[in-house]
Amino acid sequence: TYVIALPCVDLKDRACVDECPVDCIYEGSRMLYIHPDECVDCGACEPVCPVEAIAHEDDVPEDLNSFHRANAEFFADLGSPGGASGVDFTDRDHPMVAALPPQEH
Ligand code: F3S
Ligand code: F3S
Numbered sequence: 001t002y003v004i005a006l007p008c009v010d011l012k013d014r015a016c017v018d019e020c021p022v023d024c025i026y027e028g029s030r031m032l033y034i035h036p037d038e039c040v041d042c043g044a045c046e047p048v049c050p051v052e053a054i055a056h057e058d059d060v061p062e063d064l065n066s067f068h069r070a071n072a073e074f075f076a077d078l079g080s081p082g083g084a085s086g087v088d089f090t091d092r093d094h095p096m097v098a099a100l101p102p103q104e105h
Contacts, residue, residue, distance in 0.1 A: 001036040002045060003060050005067040007053035008032055010103040016045035016054060023083040026074070028093045030100070033074040038082065051105075070094035 008031040024038035
């Protein structure tokens, strides 16, 4: 799966959403999250993010491992909705993300 990391927090450019053929990039309150079970590893989202927030899970820098976990754990009690367009998760974030100080861009 691909993973969204720190540069997305408090920015949410959303260019990635339009590229994903399986609609598996879900918007939370402060960032977007890729569903690890729905992502088909097409990689289309990675180059369009203007702040390079997206990487394949094998390429996520070690200091951003917490985002690897956060992308997966965000969906722990949400299951697999099967598409982001029909749901609204903008009232929530992974606890690690929610606890981050405001990010300047
Ligand atoms: Fe975030 Fe980049 Fe997508 S800022 S919303 S990962 S285009
Ligand atoms: Fe979608 Fe990006 Fe995965 S475009 S299928 S989230 S690699």
